[in-house]
Amino acid sequence: MMLPDTNHTNDDSFALHTDLYQINMTKSYWSDGIHDKKAVFEMYFRKLPFGNGYGIFAGLDRLVSYLQSFRFSETDLAYLQHEMGYEEEFIAYLRTVRFNGTLRCMVEGELVFGNEPILRVEATLAVAQLIETALLNIVNYQTLIATKASRMKQVIGDETALEFGTRRAQEMDAAVWGARAAIIGGFDATSNVRAGKLFGIPVAGTHAHAFVQAYEDEYTAFRKYAEHHRDCVFLVDTYDTLLSGVPNAIRVAKEMGDLIRFVGIRLDSGDLAYLSKRARVMLDEAGFSDAKIFASNDLDEYTIINLRAQGARINAWGIGTKLITSYEQAALGAVYKLVAVEDENGGMRDVIKISGNPEKISTPGMKRVYRIINKNSGKSEGDYIALDHERPNEEPSLYMFHPVHTYQSKTVKNFEAREVHRTVFENGKLIYAIPSVEESKSYAAANLELLWDEYKRSMHPEEYPVDLSPECWDNKMEIIESVKVKREE
Numbered sequence: 001m002m003l004p005d006t007n008h009t010n011d012d013s014f015a016l017h018t019d020l021y022q023i024n025m026t027k028s029y030w031s032d033g034i035h036d037k038k039a040v041f042e043m044y045f046r047k048l049p050f051g052n053g054y055g056i057f058a059g060l061d062r063l064v065s066y067l068q069s070f071r072f073s074e075t076d077l078a079y080l081q082h083e084m085g086y087e088e089e090f091i092a093y094l095r096t097v098r099f100n101g102t103l104r105c106m107v108e109g110e111l112v113f114g115n116e117p118i119l120r121v122e123a124t125l126a127v128a129q130l131i132e133t134a135l136l137n138i139v140n141y142q143t144l145i146a147t148k149a150s151r152m153k154q155v156i157g158d159e160t161a162l163e164f165g166t167r168r169a170q171e172m173d174a175a176v177w178g179a180r181a182a183i184i185g186g187f188d189a190t191s192n193v194r195a196g197k198l199f200g201i202p203v204a205g206t207h208a209h210a211f212v213q214a215y216e217d218e219y220t221a222f223r224k225y226a227e228h229h230r231d232c233v234f235l236v237d238t239y240d241t242l243l244s245g246v247p248n249a250i251r252v253a254k255e256m257g258d259l260i261r262f263v264g265i266r267l268d269s270g271d272l273a274y275l276s277k278r279a280r281v282m283l284d285e286a287g288f289s290d291a292k293i294f295a296s297n298d299l300d301e302y303t304i305i306n307l308r309a310q311g312a313r314i315n316a317w318g319i320g321t322k323l324i325t326s327y328e329q330a331a332l333g334a335v336y337k338l339v340a341v342e343d344e345n346g347g348m349r350d351v352i353k354i355s356g357n358p359e360k361i362s363t364p365g366m367k368r369v370y371r372i373i374n375k376n377s378g379k380s381e382g383d384y385i386a387l388d389h390e391r392p393n394e395e396p397s398l399y400m401f402h403p404v405h406t407y408q409s410k411t412v413k414n415f416e417a418r419e420v421h422r423t424v425f426e427n428g429k430l431i432y433a434i435p436s437v438e439e440s441k442s443y444a445a446a447n448l449e450l451l452w453d454e455y456k457r458s459m460h461p462e463e464y465p466v467d468l469s470p471e472c473w474d475n476k477m478e479i480i481e482s483v484k485v486k487r488e489e
């Protein structure tokens with residue numbers, strides 16, 4: 001009897017990290033001889049998550065390493081041939097497949113909105129199709145977490161935001177890449193040490209209830225911790241926060257004096273508003289007005305706003321489950337759609353996907369996205385999606401209108417049209433240097449300065465304009481008409 005391979009030693013590439021239908025479509029393209037036709041796909045989501053007014057893009061780092069190493073390994077090919085039954089000639093073709101295309105993509109920390117391309121892939125039809133699933137998998141998760149983190153950080157403001165979610169995350173990849181995305185979104189540190197090593201991001205932590213329980217009493221536990229660590233945050237809620245936890249923390253801090261840095265205490269249960277206010281008074285009266293109060297326990301932006309309204313005296317927020325699992329909304333819903341394909345004459349044919357819902361009709365053609373910055377206010381007027389050859393920066397004024405409710409319009413003058421995509425790969429060659437995570441985080445913060453506050457509030461934000469250029473809109477309408485005519489024939 002053959003035992004299944006349980007040690008996964010054959011997991012030596014990500015090329016099979018795709019849906020079966022991509023391989024089956026590729027087989028048809030290849031059999032039909034159209035696999036090397038040029039194709040353009042764009043990725044976008046329709047609706048911002050959490051009712052937020054903006055999104056923060058993350059995922060480019062992993063996307064780059066995926067595309068750079070994209071090839072079917074010999075074990076992948078053996079599996080496809082012997083277990084899945086694909087023919088030898090097709091396997092021989094798959095052996096040659098590499099990412100040979102051009103990728104234009106937002107940079108991590110870029111603001112992203114509904115119905116605008118996050119990235120654009122120009123590649124051969126087969127390759128562009130084979131990579132769809134992994135690209136969506138990476139971007140959907142990381143952008144979701146970066147956006148949630150940014151939304152939480154907007155509420156937390158200048159206070160400290162700590163990512164504590166690894167133990168609750170949807171497996172190990174989600175924990176580390178989610179921690180990274182949280183930092184891009186504005187978090188200050190993660191508790192995940194591996195994420196710190198992998199990405200060079202700040203790592204921070206306190207101690208658990210188990211540590212207190214492991215000693216005969218709470219005082220001894222704090223004292224032992226203090227004897228072996230310079231920075232101390234004592235978890236004060238194991239037995240009784242106000243009657244024993246805070247007094248024991250103060251006692252140890254006094255005894256140890258300058259031998260430690262008494263960073264503060266952590267509250268992890270009970271009424272966090274009440275306990276933090278009482279603990280603040282006790283710490284201040286003991287002469288520790290610099291000691292900070294950390295809080296954790298199922299926190300999210302809604303609880304934080306509420307705790308703030310109650311006058312809670314919390315300086316650092318440890319957030320796990322509700323961030324790393326994107327508890328409020330499980331998925332972003334980005335899609336990857338074909339917008340142009342090579343025709344019989346070697347030119348490109350713009351293509352469309354029709355839907356009964358006008359908002360869901362795809363926008364054909366190869367496009368560029370511009371952020372229209374008003375030079376007087378320094379704020380963004382909205383995003384402007386134009387066909388590839390258009391150059392809005394050369395126009396004296398731009399006519400911007402809602403792509404569905406077209407009567408909502410404005411003319412913008414004295415603007416800078418800032419492209420939001422960079423060329424990351426050109427004909428298969430990586431030409432972009434990925435910034436550090438801290439740089440992406442600063443980039444996200446600087447981008448947020450471009451937005452009026454009305455787009456950034458967590459409840460019922462204003463809808464940020466994402467408009468099509470008149471030429472792009474006309475092209476879409478013409479193609480809708482031509483599809484209608486074909487349907488009627």
Ligand SMILES: Nc1ncnc2c1ncn2[C@@H]1O[C@H](COP(=O)(O)OP(=O)(O)OP(=O)(O)O)[C@@H](O)[C@H]1O
Binds near residue numbers: 268270303306307
């Ligand atoms: N003053 C407050 N106002 C609003 N929400 C609060 C306040 N204090 C704590 N919370 C939140 O209420 C919830 C309390 O959850 P829960 O009842 O599970 O915790 P607990 O009473 O602290 O007990 P446990 O020891 O099981 O953690 C948490 O999400 C916490 O963040």
Ligand SMILES: O=P(O)(O)OC[C@H]1O[C@H](OP(=O)(O)OP(=O)(O)O)[C@H](O)[C@@H]1O
Binds near residue numbers: 168207268298322
């Ligand atoms: O509540 P979250 O936002 O998910 O944040 C992470 C939680 O993980 C820890 O609790 P856990 O009960 O796992 O460990 P403990 O024994 O140290 O309290 C920590 O004390 C937080 O409450």
Ligand SMILES: O=C(O)c1cccnc1
Binds near residue numbers: 164191206296318320
């Ligand atoms: O360091 C902490 O306090 C911590 C880390 C992970 C989860 N909960 C708390």
